[in-house]
Amino acid sequence: GNSVTQMEGPVTLSEEAFLTINCTYTATGYPSLFWYVQYPGEGLQLLLKATKADDKGSNKGFEATYRKETTSFHLEKGSVQVSDSAVYFCALSDSYAGGTSYGKLTFGQGTILTVHP
């Protein structure tokens, strides 16, 4: 079956530090990959996505590249801000139409990020 593994948290950084949150996946077909963010008290929001190998998703200074050879989609940001404190979820949506998981999101366990001034 499909699965997503994220690096264990929580992650605590100082403002302007470099951020990496690792994400690896297993999937039956050719999945689309997503990073969702959940700010305190709010619902999940799409941060960025990539739908095929070597695509790079980017938004709000965050980037992630779809690496099929390493089945990874690591999230990076060069300089984090206090306002980036949130829970980050890596997810995949499988494209294998013959299976029962077509179009459904499979989430990683989430990584809590706290950024201090």
Place this chain on the structure above:
Amino acid sequence: GAVVSQHPSWVICKSGTSVKIECRSLDFQATTMFWYRQFPKQSLMLMATSNEGSKATYEQGVEKDKFLINHASLTLSTLTVTSAHPEDSSFYICSASKGTGDPGDEQYFGPGTRLTVT
């Protein structure tokens, strides 16, 4: 655009009673809606997928008679937890998709409903 609301945001009910949670897409038509359950400090677990006008598809291990899902219109889906017990206490989250559930479709998430069963 693409706002999803849930009501109520939190609810406390007594064991044995039923609770209904509403999920609405406010500014778009949602062909597909999803219901998730999130335990403390854990990931989201997909419970079921519903398409407007048809029966929901439940994930393995989810009791369809306990968690009744109705997707009556393109803007409303409801989850009813029947005969609730303390172990049903959780955070329930819905999401909605404008498309047909294709892998690249974005899902728009509601803010969640905290259910506590006493």
